[in-house]
Amino acid sequence: MAIADDEFRRLIEFYQRMVYSIALRVTGDPSTAEEVAQDVFLELHRSVDQLVGADHIRYWLRRVATHRSIDAIRRNSIRPEAAAEEWEDDQSVEDDAPISSIRLQARLDELLRALPEPMRVVVVLRYQEEMLPDEIARMLGKSIASVKSHLHHGLKLMRRKAAVTMKEYVRETA
Amino acid sequence: MSVKQPEELSEEFEQDKFERELTRAMRSVDPPHGFANLVMARAQAEVPVRARLLWMPRRVQQWTGGVIAAGLLVGVFFGEEAHLRHQREQAAQQQFETAMRITDRTLEHVQQQLSDAGVRFDH
Numbered sequence: 001m002a003i004a005d006d007e008f009r010r011l012i013e014f015y016q017r018m019v020y021s022i023a024l025r026v027t028g029d030p031s032t033a034e035e036v037a038q039d040v041f042l043e044l045h046r047s048v049d050q051l052v053g054a055d056h057i058r059y060w061l062r063r064v065a066t067h068r069s070i071d072a073i074r075r076n077s078i079r080p081e082a083a084a085e086e087w088e089d090d091q092s093v094e095d096d097a098p099i100s101s102i103r104l105q106a107r108l109d110e111l112l113r114a115l116p117e118p119m120r121v122v123v124v125l126r127y128q129e130e131m132l133p134d135e136i137a138r139m140l141g142k143s144i145a146s147v148k149s150h151l152h153h154g155l156k157l158m159r160r161k162a163a164v165t166m167k168e169y170v171r172e173t174a
Numbered sequence: 175m176s177v178k179q180p181e182e183l184s185e186e187f188e189q190d191k192f193e194r195e196l197t198r199a200m201r202s203v204d205p206p207h208g209f210a211n212l213v214m215a216r217a218q219a220e221v222p223v224r225a226r227l228l229w230m231p232r233r234v235q236q237w238t239g240g241v242i243a244a245g246l247l248v249g250v251f252f253g254e255e256a257h258l259r260h261q262r263e264q265a266a267q268q269q270f271e272t273a274m275r276i277t278d279r280t281l282e283h284v285q286q287q288l289s290d291a292g293v294r295f296d297h
Contacts (some may be wrong), residue, residue, distance in 0.1 A: 020205035045217045105199035128200040
């Protein structure tokens, strides 16, 4: 039996922020993210009969949103704006500079865009969706060690990039 | 078991702090205005006609079924009527052709008899 219109609208309204945010942070492009999020909900509309309960729907939406976002990155050949190694090797950066969440939020998209795709995906799922490494590993079909490694390197790169861009930001706005 | 140096402990703390800041910064964002309406419109455009009929309320389904059945009955009735009319037309045509053939043959026979009797038809 197919889902009724009002029930489907309720699901969209409840999960749209989650699905759109995953797509936005993984693809780094608002119009691509909107397209991906729409496609994810259309896929839900076709598959909703096979999903049982809110937890199953949330898990399914996260998984499909993540995979469709990765597909979109690969299809549109969206690349990180700078090679991660460029700022990984920059020893002049001070790692211990305090970074506030407001300043971090202002530069978040830029920081995420600079991460290579596998790192970006696990960082989004870990810190936006607050999923545990083993949950991420199960969802992506990867080993826990691989997820932890991507998280570790992703965070390290973001910290360095944040330290660089925050400095620039302070200089720009001063 | 190795004892951590103060720098290592500081780095761990800073890492935790950065993670906390990151979690705070990565709040979910709203999709563009009208997102739900767009998805609903696309979903409804995808639904096949048969599925739409199944989604109708029972009373509407019954009415729709009744209208379709009545339409079929009317169609069958008019179809049968047309078929009978066609059959009647064909029978009449055959009768007419048979009558014409008999008339032709009779006329030829009479003409032959008159000709044998010496009657000439000069036009």
